[in-house]
Amino acid sequence: MNSLAVLVIHLTLVPVTALVPQSASDSHPLTVLQGRVVCIDGSGREKSAFDECNGPDSHFLLKARDGKAYGFLQGDSEAAIFTDTRVRQRDLQITGRLHPNNKIEIVKVQSIRDGKLYDIYYFCELCNIKAYAPGLCPCCRNELEFRETPP
Numbered sequence: 001m002n003s004l005a006v007l008v009i010h011l012t013l014v015p016v017t018a019l020v021p022q023s024a025s026d027s028h029p030l031t032v033l034q035g036r037v038v039c040i041d042g043s044g045r046e047k048s049a050f051d052e053c054n055g056p057d058s059h060f061l062l063k064a065r066d067g068k069a070y071g072f073l074q075g076d077s078e079a080a081i082f083t084d085t086r087v088r089q090r091d092l093q094i095t096g097r098l099h100p101n102n103k104i105e106i107v108k109v110q111s112i113r114d115g116k117l118y119d120i121y122y123f124c125e126l127c128n129i130k131a132y133a134p135g136l137c138p139c140c141r142n143e144l145e146f147r148e149t150p151p
Contacts, residue, residue, distance in 0.1 A: 028097040035064035078106035080133035
């Protein structure tokens with residue numbers, strides 16, 4: 001029997017759950033927080049919601065309605081949405097996994113307007129591509145359009 005056939009037979013005997021990697025975040029509770037995201041510069045000062053925030057020393061904090069401040073996990077690619085000043089000017093609901101030291105691993109970011117939730121994302125009409133960070137379409141290289149839509 002060739003090695004491909006042996007591999008196929010072996011894979012059919014392995015439980016599906018064994019093929020799904022267990023995430024380290026499974027041990028961290030899912031939480032929903034509301035508030036505004038602010039940019040903190042390298043010296044620890046809060047920048048205006050209208051200021052650019054994409055420097056190497058800048059990072060983001062969620063100032064939650066409960067008065068607490070929450071940081072985002074270093075390297076969380078979902079936090080790139082906060083480089084857009086339009087997002088930082090909105091009341092937000094962030095669903096994420098809570099890690100030690102009040103760090104959040106982002107699962108979903110939504111805006112709140114008139115008490116209703118809206119999904120926020122970037123879209124290329126030409127290529128029908130949805131992204132969660134501002135920038136250029138990975139296909140046609142046109143600027144992605146900011147959108148807010150009811151879920």
